[in-house]
Amino acid sequence: MTKVFANPVNLLPLILGLLALISYQFLPFVNQPDLGATTISTLTAARANNELGISTNGISLLPIGAFAALLLGLWTFSNPQLGRAASVFSLLAGLLMLEYFALFFLDYLAQGASFIGSMGLGFWLLLILALLLIFQVFLPRSKAGKEFQLRTLLANQESAILMALVFLIVSIGLASPRFLATRNILDILQGNAYIAVAAIGMTMVIITGNIDISVGSLIGLLAVVSGRMVVAGNPIWLSWLMPLLVGALVGALIGFIVAYLKVPSIVVTLGFLSILKGGLIIWTNGERVTNMPDGFYLAQMKFFGISTPILFMIILTILAAIWMRFSPMGRSFYALGGNAEAARLSGFSENLILMQVFILNGIFAGIAAVLYATQLRVIQATPPPGLELAVITAVVVGGVSILGGKGTIIGATLAAILLNTIRSGMVFINVSPFWILAVQGILILVTVLIDLIRRQRQLI
Amino acid sequence: MALDTAKVENTMAKRLRNLLFSQEGILFIILVLVIIVLSGRNANFLSASNLLNQGRLMSEVGLVALPMTYIIITAGIDLSVGSILGLSAILLGVFWKNLGVPLELAIILALIVGTVAGYVNGLFIVRLNVPPLIMTLATLAFYRGLAQGISEAKSVTGYPEWFYIFGQKSVMGLPTQLWFFIIATIISIIILRTTTLGRYLYAIGNNPVGARFSGLPVARTLLVIYSYSGFMAALAAVIFVSRVTTTRSDMGTGLELDVIAAVVLGGTSIFGGKGGIIGTLIGLVLIQLLKNGLALSGVTSDATTIVIGLVLILAILVNNFIQRRRDS
Numbered sequence: 001m002t003k004v005f006a007n008p009v010n011l012l013p014l015i016l017g018l019l020a021l022i023s024y025q026f027l028p029f030v031n032q033p034d035l036g037a038t039t040i041s042t043l044t045a046a047r048a049n050n051e052l053g054i055s056t057n058g059i060s061l062l063p064i065g066a067f068a069a070l071l072l073g074l075w076t077f078s079n080p081q082l083g084r085a086a087s088v089f090s091l092l093a094g095l096l097m098l099e100y101f102a103l104f105f106l107d108y109l110a111q112g113a114s115f116i117g118s119m120g121l122g123f124w125l126l127l128i129l130a131l132l133l134i135f136q137v138f139l140p141r142s143k144a145g146k147e148f149q150l151r152t153l154l155a156n157q158e159s160a161i162l163m164a165l166v167f168l169i170v171s172i173g174l175a176s177p178r179f180l181a182t183r184n185i186l187d188i189l190q191g192n193a194y195i196a197v198a199a200i201g202m203t204m205v206i207i208t209g210n211i212d213i214s215v216g217s218l219i220g221l222l223a224v225v226s227g228r229m230v231v232a233g234n235p236i237w238l239s240w241l242m243p244l245l246v247g248a249l250v251g252a253l254i255g256f257i258v259a260y261l262k263v264p265s266i267v268v269t270l271g272f273l274s275i276l277k278g279g280l281i282i283w284t285n286g287e288r289v290t291n292m293p294d295g296f297y298l299a300q301m302k303f304f305g306i307s308t309p310i311l312f313m314i315i316l317t318i319l320a321a322i323w324m325r326f327s328p329m330g331r332s333f334y335a336l337g338g339n340a341e342a343a344r345l346s347g348f349s350e351n352l353i354l355m356q357v358f359i360l361n362g363i364f365a366g367i368a369a370v371l372y373a374t375q376l377r378v379i380q381a382t383p384p385p386g387l388e389l390a391v392i393t394a395v396v397v398g399g400v401s402i403l404g405g406k407g408t409i410i411g412a413t414l415a416a417i418l419l420n421t422i423r424s425g426m427v428f429i430n431v432s433p434f435w436i437l438a439v440q441g442i443l444i445l446v447t448v449l450i451d452l453i454r455r456q457r458q459l460i
Numbered sequence: 461m462a463l464d465t466a467k468v469e470n471t472m473a474k475r476l477r478n479l480l481f482s483q484e485g486i487l488f489i490i491l492v493l494v495i496i497v498l499s500g501r502n503a504n505f506l507s508a509s510n511l512l513n514q515g516r517l518m519s520e521v522g523l524v525a526l527p528m529t530y531i532i533i534t535a536g537i538d539l540s541v542g543s544i545l546g547l548s549a550i551l552l553g554v555f556w557k558n559l560g561v562p563l564e565l566a567i568i569l570a571l572i573v574g575t576v577a578g579y580v581n582g583l584f585i586v587r588l589n590v591p592p593l594i595m596t597l598a599t600l601a602f603y604r605g606l607a608q609g610i611s612e613a614k615s616v617t618g619y620p621e622w623f624y625i626f627g628q629k630s631v632m633g634l635p636t637q638l639w640f641f642i643i644a645t646i647i648s649i650i651i652l653r654t655t656t657l658g659r660y661l662y663a664i665g666n667n668p669v670g671a672r673f674s675g676l677p678v679a680r681t682l683l684v685i686y687s688y689s690g691f692m693a694a695l696a697a698v699i700f701v702s703r704v705t706t707t708r709s710d711m712g713t714g715l716e717l718d719v720i721a722a723v724v725l726g727g728t729s730i731f732g733g734k735g736g737i738i739g740t741l742i743g744l745v746l747i748q749l750l751k752n753g754l755a756l757s758g759v760t761s762d763a764t765t766i767v768i769g770l771v772l773i774l775a776i777l778v779n780n781f782i783q784r785r786r787d788s
Contacts, residue, residue, distance in 0.1 A: 211593075213717075263776045264730045270721055274769030281762040385713075393597060402591050435609040441602025445584075448594050456589070 010083040012136045013090040014073020016129050020066035020097070023125040060182040061173065062126055065097035069133055087137050089159075092166050094133030099170055101127055103177050157399025157407075157451050161414040164447070165421060172425040179428040186307065188424045189417060192394075193309030194219075194299075194371040195387070196416035199394040200320045201364030203412045206395055207324075208357050209337040209404025210258065210265035213388050214272035215365055220383025221280045222247050222369030227289035227379040230296050240298060243373075244366035250276070251362020252355060259354035277383055284381035292377075299375035309371050313413065316367070321409040333357055337404025394419060397447045415447070481786060483727025483735075483779045487742045490775065494746065498753030505753050512635055516627075516703075518748040519637035520545075520696040522741075525719045526648040527689035529740045532723055533652075534664040534682065535732025536592035540581060541693045541719060543603035545712030548574040548694035550607040553616030553707035563623060571694045577603055578690020582683040600716070607709040616707040627703030637699045644692070649737045657681060665732025722747055725772050727779065746771070 072086040072093065173180040198215055205212050222243035230239035254272060258265045301308050324330035335343040336353050344350055373379050398415035400407025422443055426436050479485050499506045524541050531538050548570045555566035581599055584590045626636055634642075652658035660681045663671040672678045693712075701707050726743030728735025747768055754764045 257773065257777075261777055262780055263773060266730050267724050267776055268773060270717065270724065271769040271773040273717065274721075274765045274772070278762040278765030278769065282760065282766070389597065389600065393601070396594050396597065402593050432609070432612070434612045435605065437601055438605025438609050441598055441600075441605050444601060445595075445598040448590065448598060449588065452588060452590060 009136070009139045010086070011073065012139070013069045013086055013093075013133070016090070016133050016136070017066050017069030017071075017073055017093070020126055020129045020133075021063065021070065023122040023129065024062050024066060025122075059100060060180055060185045061096050061100040061169075064169075064185070065093040065130070065133070068093040068096070085159075087139075089162075090133050091137045092163075094130045096166060096170060097126065097130035098134065099173060100180075101130065103173070103180075156411075157447075157454075158411045158414060160450055160454075161398065161411065161418050161447070165414065165418050168418070168421055168425055172428055176428040179425060184424065184428075186310070188420050189310045189313070190299075190307055191424075192416045192420035193313040194368040194375070195390050195394060196313045196413045197316055197371060198365055198368035198387075198391045199398070199412040199416050200316055200409055201361035202391050202395045203398070203400050203407060203409050204320075204324070204333055204357050205265070205361050206392075206400050206402060207337045207404060207407055208333050208353065209340065210354070210357070211392070211402075212254070212269045212358070212361055213266065213392070214254070214269040214276055215361070215391055216385075216387030216389075217273050217276035217280065217383045218247060218250060218362070218365045219369045219372060219387060220380070221276050222366050223373035223379050224280060224284055224289055224381065226370055226373045227292055230292050231289060236293065236295050239296065240370050243369045244363050247362035247364075247366030247369070248359050249362070251358040251360070251365075254362075255355040255358030258358065259351040273388070281382065286381050288381050289379040290377065292374075292379075297374045297377075299371045309375070312367065312371060316364075317409055317413040324409055329353075329356060334405055337406075339405070390419075393444055397444055399451050418447075481782050484739045484742060486779055486782065487725070487727065487739065487746065487775060490771075491742055491746050491749070494749060494753070498749065498757065502753070502756040505756055510752070510756075512630075512638070514748050514752050515638040515641075516635040517752075518744055519635070519641040520700050520703075521715065521718050521722060522641045522744050523637075523644060523692045523696045523699070524689070524715065525722050525740050525744055526644055526737060527685060527692050528719050528723050529648075529726070529728050529735060529737055530652070530661055530685045531592070531689060532720075532728045532730060533661045533732060533735050534685065535668070535730075536585070536682070536686075537596065537720070537730075538578075538581065538592065538686065538689050539596040539716045540577070540599040540603055541689060542712040542715035543600050543607065544574050544577045544690050544693035545697045545700065545715055546607040546709055547577060547603045547610075548697035549701050549707050549711045550611045550616075550709050552698060552701055554610060557616045557618075563620065567698055570698060571691060574694020574697065575687050575691040578693070579683065579687040581690070582686030585686065586679040586682050604709075604713075611707075611709040613709060617705065619702070619705060624702050624705065626699050627701070637703075640695065640699065645737060645741060652737055657684070661685070662733055665734075667733075718747075721768070721772055725775055 069090045072089050169180070178184070198219060202212060202215060225246055226239050226243045229242050230236055234242075250272070254265070254268055257263050257268045299307070299309050303311055324333065332343070332348050332353050335346065335348055336350060340350065343353075372384070394416040395407070395412045396402060396415075397419065398407065398411030398413070400412060419440065422440060423436060426439060427433070431439065495506075504510055524545070528538060528541065551573050552566050552570035555561040555569050556563050561569065577599070581592075581595055584595045585592050625631075626640075629636055631639055652661065660671070660676050660678075663674070663676055664678055664681060668678065696715075697711070700711055722743040723735070723740050724730060724743075725746065726735065726739030726741070728739060750767060750771065751761070751764050754767060755761060759767075
């Protein structure tokens with residue numbers, strides 16, 4: 001801790017990020033969250049009605065960059081040696097913020113409007129802060145941080161995905177500023193949140209060297225469980241809780257067959273894929289669930305101005321990441337996946353670990369199912385097609401080794417966000433929707449290849 | 461003399477017992493039981509026309525299941541077969557209709573495309589050491605994406621009459637595609653059992669590092685079987701298009717799961733090194749007859765899905781149990 005304060009340069013991202021977030025609150029448009037995807041013409045119309053004082057193209061870059069800088073500042077507290085890496089990342093955050101100003105002045109030049117005078121103090125402060133975030137990288141720093149080289153930025157999959165995300169956001173934003181509207185960015189985060197939540201459980205399963213291909217069917221089933229419960233008149237909290245319980249039960253059953261009856265997990269879950277899918281369709285007769293009471297739609301609610309799926313995704317990711325890193329149970333998952341024989345000889349109970357990991361996976365599938373069930377007014381009677389592949393893809397792109405023992409929760413969540421950013425971004429740069437899957441396939445391959453090449457280099 | 465006969469009988473009994481309690485043996489017994497139960501419930505079930513029709517329906521999954529058995533024996537997996545099928549089918553239609561290539565040539569081109577798609581899988585797996593599950597997961601999306609992008613969700617129809625011979629007609633009393641399947645099965649069995657290539661597959665599956673250090677051509681073997689998988693998926697595509705008389709980009713979606721279920725049910729270990737074509741064949745027939753027999757007895761197809769899932773897990777369980785009893 002003292003080391004961090006010994007070099008005040010390390011605190012710069014934290015301070016600048018905090019200041020930027022505060023200044024952002026003083027921008028005139030911030031109190032108009034429903035503005036959404038704004039083009040220059042609606043903007044000038046709004047200007048004529050004197051509703052706005054500012055161009056909102058790409059506006060969400062400001063809080064994103066500020067928040068990133070803030071987190072990076074906090075990051076250095078865990079290890080002062082990260083100071084150099086944090087400052088380079090903060091440079092990127094600064095560039096991200098600066099992009100908004102570039103877009104703004106382009107708009108300004110194109111319109112020749114006079115709205116630059118009414119920008120307010122926050123606008124200019126943010127511009128200065130963005131420039132400071134960029135120039136802080138040139139400040140001298142302590143010896144400990146100097147060993148850092150740029151290539152270490154790509155040293156793990158998490159930072160590689162972060163860089164890819166920044167690159168995508170900036171480049172698609174330059175091509176189509178509407179992509180950066182706050183509403184669109186929130187849509188991207190929200191749309192894949194339940195996949196990210198399911199990916200947390202899947203990450204744990206894959207880290208132990210197993211796999212679950214039934215998770216899509218399970219989520220479909222649990223969503224209907226939740227909907228039918230509430231339609232039958234049960235209390236809403238119970239309907240939200242029941243999928244978690246049923247998910248844990250199904251997980252326990254899968255875990256039992258894998259652990260005690262020694263059937264490979266890919267075979268068991270292939271069987272469960274059929275059983276759950278068939279069971280769901282017979283049970284529902286193919287009928288969708290509708291007419292849920294108003295208070296049921298958890299995914300449409302907001303807490304502190306943030307919609308619940310995003311909140312769940314972020315909080316669960318952070319909790320699970322800390323838990324996997326520091327709890328004995330989390331470490332035992334890595335131990336089993338890294339070297340099952342060594343784990344057994346060290347006194348871990350393999351069977352117990354397998355039961356635990358599949359039960360946890362079932363619970364996360366339950367949470368994902370509630371988020372999925374409550375995001376629309378109807379719940380489909382068939383599981384979303386290809387959902388299990390979407391979840392597994394997020395985990396694999398996130399750098400979790402399919403052979404077990406390696407990978408992190410944060411990587412999987414970032415990958416889920418990245419995949420949805422790609423999907424949404426391609427719509428904005430006018431890629432024909434028919435080609436989206438192909439581009440996605442290539443990108444999956446590229447990220448996986450980067451991960452592999454890096455690992456092979458580290459081995460040498 | 462008497463001693464000799466006793467000895468022979470003894471070894472015969474032993475071999476019979478081994479055969480009976482192998483995974484194939486157990487599966488075969490299950491298959492016979494299923495046939496007895498189902499035929500008791502519906503007289504039509506065992507009729508020749510019904511069985512031939514089931515053979516017709518089974519052939520597409522069956523053709524792809526043969527190379528999949530090889531791949532799983534080497535401890536690999538190929539998730540992209542359904543997408544390769546879709547891509548080959550789309551290109552068959554596009555070559556013929558949009559580019560004006562003669563249909564005979566279009567069929568050959570589609571087969572080449574499928575083989576190349578499989579070869580690309582193999583190339584990445586061999587040269588860059590990408591785990592097969594991940595490589596084929598990526599191409600599952602990529603090949604399907606290509607099919608969607610090229611076709612733009614338009615279907616191709618209006619094939620000439622002679623083309624339907626692959627999917628709808630019969631040759632010498634058997635459905636055409638069943639001939640393809642039978643011939644491919646026989647060749648696959650012979651290759652696996654009698655050639656060095658077949659032995660390599662088991663060696664690679666049992667111990668890939670050991671196989672490489674023993675000087676086996678691991679890379680070339682894997683390239684061959686992944687290309688074989690792509691080729692068979694393309695062949696299945698041609699038959700599929702001929703059977704349903706139209707080409708769509710979503711053809712073969714989910715095929716990989718059906719194929720893997722049949723192979724695993726047939727006793728090929730997902731960890732590699734164990735299994736064979738005969739088991740896969742029984743697995744295929746068992747699944748197809750269960751589907752058909754239960755449908756004839758008035759069970760819905762969704763309930764059949766459950767039964768197949770249960771049979772898959774139970775068959776592996778029973779086998780595990782018996783193998784452990786034998787070992788101890």
